[in-house]
Each structure stands twice: as C-alpha cells, then as structure tokens.
Amino acid sequence: MDAIRRHLLQSAARGGLAVALLGAGLLRPTRVLAADWNQPAFAATTLGDALKAYGTSPVPDSREVQIIAADVAENGGNVPVEVLVKLPAVQSIALFVEKNPFPLAASIELAPGVLPYLKVPLKLAESTRVKAVVKAGGKTYVATREIGVTIGGCGG
Incomplete structure (x- = not known):
C-alpha cells in the first residue's frame, strides 16, 4: 500500500x-500541431474570398466527390454532412457554406494512406449551397449540394 x-x-x-x-x-x-492553419480562408466573409484564400480556382463538379446530407434540415444548428471521396492520394478536404457569415466551415489535411472521408455537423444560417473541395494528386475536385433549412442556426 x-x-x-x-x-x-x-x-x-x-x-x-x-x-x-x-x-x-x-x-x-x-511541436504545435495546429500552428499551420489557413487563417485568411477561415476569416473570409464571402465564398469567393474564402475559396481564393484556400487556393482554389473555379472547377466543375466531379463525380469522384460526393456530399451526403439531408435535402431539408429541420434545424440549421446541427446539420450532419458527409463527404465521400473516390480518389487516391487525397491531401485535403474542405467544406464551404455559401450563405454563412464565414463560408469555410471545415478543413482537414490528410496524411498519406488515410481514408479520405469527412463527417461533420455544420451550422447553417439559412438554406444554402454546401461545397466540398478536395485536393488530390495535385488537382482540385469539387462537389456542390443544396441544403434547405427551416430554422437557421447561425443567429437565426
């Protein structure tokens, strides 16, 4: 004892x-793991500025990236969104919400060999388009999905 x-x-x-x-x-x-985050992209107040700060140019939607979410969310305060990626060598996945006060909602950097999958609860201010941006093999892939919201979650 x-x-x-x-x-x-x-x-x-x-x-x-x-x-x-x-x-x-x-x-x-x-070693500080979260030191290298993209502060300008997260601080941008318009979708165009956020995409530019993230380093993404306009590209058409890709079939290799899929957003899974409800067509209409009853409460914008908690909208589960999944991103499925059917690409090799995925380096990053980011989610942008067009009509939110700060459009870049989530961004993850993936280590080599990691399964490219993201599931996050988003807070949506109103009915809006959600855009997933995937960087893989030196290219950018995008998927877009419209999500309706009956009760806003960002101050609404």
Missing part, C-alpha cells in the same frame, strides 16, 4: 511541476 501511495504522490508532484513550468513559460511544447 505504501508503494502505491508513494507512486501517486511522486506522479502528482511531477504533474504539478510540469503545470507550473508551462504556466511560467519555461517549458514549451516542441
């Missing part, structure tokens, strides 16, 4: 020391 107590006290002391060092700024993480 004393060994368990001693181990718990040592662990608590080490944890407290680590928290104190982090708080004082003396201990810094060696």
Whole structure:
C-alpha cells in the first residue's frame, strides 16, 4: 500500500511541476500541431474570398466527390454532412457554406494512406449551397449540394 501511495504522490508532484513550468513559460511544447492553419480562408466573409484564400480556382463538379446530407434540415444548428471521396492520394478536404457569415466551415489535411472521408455537423444560417473541395494528386475536385433549412442556426 505504501508503494502505491508513494507512486501517486511522486506522479502528482511531477504533474504539478510540469503545470507550473508551462504556466511560467519555461517549458514549451516542441511541436504545435495546429500552428499551420489557413487563417485568411477561415476569416473570409464571402465564398469567393474564402475559396481564393484556400487556393482554389473555379472547377466543375466531379463525380469522384460526393456530399451526403439531408435535402431539408429541420434545424440549421446541427446539420450532419458527409463527404465521400473516390480518389487516391487525397491531401485535403474542405467544406464551404455559401450563405454563412464565414463560408469555410471545415478543413482537414490528410496524411498519406488515410481514408479520405469527412463527417461533420455544420451550422447553417439559412438554406444554402454546401461545397466540398478536395485536393488530390495535385488537382482540385469539387462537389456542390443544396441544403434547405427551416430554422437557421447561425443567429437565426
């Protein structure tokens, strides 16, 4: 019993020391995973500006990218949206919502060999088009879907 107590006290002391060092700024993480995010694309207030900041030029819709969502959502505060991709070497998937205050709703970067699939709950201000932008093999692929909303979720 004393060994368990001693181990718990040592662990608590080490944890407290680590928290104190982090708080004082003396201990810094060696790698920040979320440091390289596209702030201009997320801050854009129009779909055109968001797509431009994301580095996407207008391309026609592709059959290799599919958006799965309800045709009409009863509550815009929680609209589940899935993106299925039938392409190899997918590097990123992004979702844009045309009529939201900030159109870029989600963006993920994928490691090589990862299954290209995204499912997120979106918050939609009103009936709008949702656009999935997929970057794979040096090319851009797009899918668009109209989603109707009966009760807005972004302040409506």
